[in-house]
Amino acid sequence: MGLTLTEKILKAHVVDGEFIKGSEIGIKIDQTLTQDATGTMAYLEFEAMGVPRVKTERSVAYIDHNTLQSGFENADDHRFIGSVCKKHGIYFSRPGNGICHQVHLERFGIPGKTLIGSDSHTPTGGGIGMIAIGAGGLDVAVAMGGGAYYITYPKIVKVNLTGKLSPWVAAKDVILEVLRRLSVKGGVGKVIEYCGEGVKTLSVPERATITNMGAELGATTSIFPSDEITRQFLKAQGREDVWVELSADADAVYDEIVDINLSELVPLAACPHSPDNVKSVEEIGTLKIDQVCIGSCTNSSLLDMLKVAHILKGKTVHPDVSLSIAPGSKQVLNMLAQNGALSILIDAGARILESACGPCIGMGQSPNSKGISLRTFNRNFEGRSGTKDAQIYLVSPEMAAVSALTGYLTDPRTLGEMPEFKLPEVFTINDNMIVPPESEAEMDSVEILRGPNIKPFPVSEALVDSIDAQVSLKVGDNITTDHIMPAGAKILPLRSNIPAISKFCFAVCDEEFSERALRLGKSIIVGGSNYGQGSSREHAALAPLYLGVKAVLVKSFARIHRSNLINSGILPLTFANEADYDLISQGDELVMTNIRDAVANGKDFEILDKTNGKTIIAKCELSDRAKAIMAAGGLLNFTRESLK
Numbered sequence: 001m002g003l004t005l006t007e008k009i010l011k012a013h014v015v016d017g018e019f020i021k022g023s024e025i026g027i028k029i030d031q032t033l034t035q036d037a038t039g040t041m042a043y044l045e046f047e048a049m050g051v052p053r054v055k056t057e058r059s060v061a062y063i064d065h066n067t068l069q070s071g072f073e074n075a076d077d078h079r080f081i082g083s084v085c086k087k088h089g090i091y092f093s094r095p096g097n098g099i100c101h102q103v104h105l106e107r108f109g110i111p112g113k114t115l116i117g118s119d120s121h122t123p124t125g126g127g128i129g130m131i132a133i134g135a136g137g138l139d140v141a142v143a144m145g146g147g148a149y150y151i152t153y154p155k156i157v158k159v160n161l162t163g164k165l166s167p168w169v170a171a172k173d174v175i176l177e178v179l180r181r182l183s184v185k186g187g188v189g190k191v192i193e194y195c196g197e198g199v200k201t202l203s204v205p206e207r208a209t210i211t212n213m214g215a216e217l218g219a220t221t222s223i224f225p226s227d228e229i230t231r232q233f234l235k236a237q238g239r240e241d242v243w244v245e246l247s248a249d250a251d252a253v254y255d256e257i258v259d260i261n262l263s264e265l266v267p268l269a270a271c272p273h274s275p276d277n278v279k280s281v282e283e284i285g286t287l288k289i290d291q292v293c294i295g296s297c298t299n300s301s302l303l304d305m306l307k308v309a310h311i312l313k314g315k316t317v318h319p320d321v322s323l324s325i326a327p328g329s330k331q332v333l334n335m336l337a338q339n340g341a342l343s344i345l346i347d348a349g350a351r352i353l354e355s356a357c358g359p360c361i362g363m364g365q366s367p368n369s370k371g372i373s374l375r376t377f378n379r380n381f382e383g384r385s386g387t388k389d390a391q392i393y394l395v396s397p398e399m400a401a402v403s404a405l406t407g408y409l410t411d412p413r414t415l416g417e418m419p420e421f422k423l424p425e426v427f428t429i430n431d432n433m434i435v436p437p438e439s440e441a442e443m444d445s446v447e448i449l450r451g452p453n454i455k456p457f458p459v460s461e462a463l464v465d466s467i468d469a470q471v472s473l474k475v476g477d478n479i480t481t482d483h484i485m486p487a488g489a490k491i492l493p494l495r496s497n498i499p500a501i502s503k504f505c506f507a508v509c510d511e512e513f514s515e516r517a518l519r520l521g522k523s524i525i526v527g528g529s530n531y532g533q534g535s536s537r538e539h540a541a542l543a544p545l546y547l548g549v550k551a552v553l554v555k556s557f558a559r560i561h562r563s564n565l566i567n568s569g570i571l572p573l574t575f576a577n578e579a580d581y582d583l584i585s586q587g588d589e590l591v592m593t594n595i596r597d598a599v600a601n602g603k604d605f606e607i608l609d610k611t612n613g614k615t616i617i618a619k620c621e622l623s624d625r626a627k628a629i630m631a632a633g634g635l636l637n638f639t640r641e642s643l644k
């Protein structure tokens, strides 16, 4: 029986466990990446592990999220990360060099290698045939220290692409179509593998848009084959030597097959407030817009920018619309400058932003009150743009650009004939903003520069045997990490200071939560299905840990957040019977006993709701390794113990 591409790469990297669907395997990690908003914590954790030098083939730290420096905090964090990199063997991509996923694809990604990143959009690397997975900072720290990364051996979904995209229909529309069909929960426990004749019609940046936003499916990752198109891309980046051809065997067996005929796709938009709320322009109808933002790790490649420049050429942004554009990397911005496209964008009235995440994470460009904003990004969760009442639509760069001119959501196919947009045969390469680490001989002389905002992070105690605590919060389905631990310009600078950032925990849902939880001392959160979807930010586990949350009881979890809870020593429980969710109210007192036995032996938890006298059965299905992590009180304790 033939193998899928995913199986081939996983088999070449497995160091622990067996290849049985649904069971846990440990894989060797070749590369890691961090970004600054999760990176400070990841490096503090790395330091706490006491490993002097990273053991990966390549580890890179990017500064791209917290670039709005309205106080000392962010600049201090950049300096801290820079000094850690120098000392411990990590490459440092300086602020201004670009968004981690874009730069990693351009300069470091290698087909067939494994990559984990402390950012949920790490699967962007799947665009060149990597197994690239988003993870919590602590998992990345462990991988930097040479430890394996553990995943549930995934189901593998084949997305069979046929046909060719019609003019003005974009890669963004492909992933929006996949989201429309599978939903934000549809990828949980799965790797999405793109195959079929249609693959050959897509360039690397287009493939990367698709694998990037595969994160919104909840998938472990997404991957494309590495073929002649990949070779051309790497050659143009001066890295042809790292290319290898990779694809699934013809007789590979998949768990599911999704057929997509590219020729049949139309321009789509994800409507507020979920990336899977996908509709065609026709279905949405007339929509007057206030703002357009082009950029983010999903759509900020040179190809995207060239399309936008073509559309804006010689025109002016509609007077009622604010258009911002953030090219994804210094390379992209520089090439736009060199070939004149930047001048076209400026001329049309675009507000050019630095190459960073920017508005995607609420770092500036928040819309006006009740503003309608079209964005080429990957997430449109409520509040993420920095205002509570904005309506965010996720669209392709083509649709964004044409709509910026008309002032209304506009189907780009109205533009008439589409010229051919080709990637250059050679990109402008200048890695002068990537600082290599100090040599091993010199590393001891490097001083770590710590700002006053960098505070120690909370570490859980070993697992307790009983919990008697109140439900401090009850929330519904599809709670995102942006609900649990909001981002934005005001809160992000506190990422290295858990006591301070915890004040904003769940502020979007309930402003009094953090005070209440702190007052209770220990408590339990109850939630619905797909709890913790979205980002990899471990702050969504560390802040609750700091606030005394001992267990989270939900209908189902999103993958990365569940691991972050386990890594932090918080019990991740699911209702044995989902209907029992209705039995519990906020404020109820819940009692759990024999916890250690239930965790160690995979037994059901009997939870007594003292307030109403009912008994609820919960499950805590953990791998043997996760059981040991829980018993130790989190991954850091576990790793320290295993290093003894």
Ligand code: MIC
Residues within 6 Å of the ligand: 037, 038, 065, 118, 119, 120, 121, 134, 361, 379, 487, 534, 535, 536, 537
């Ligand atoms: C995001 O897109 O939500 C982020 C900000 O990049 C996060 C990481 C973070 O919260 O720092 C992610 O996707 O993991």
Ligand code: SF4
Residues within 6 Å of the ligand: 065, 099, 119, 121, 296, 297, 298, 356, 357, 360, 361, 377, 378
């Ligand atoms: Fe940055 Fe947005 Fe990409 Fe997250 S999704 S890495 S915030 S650009």
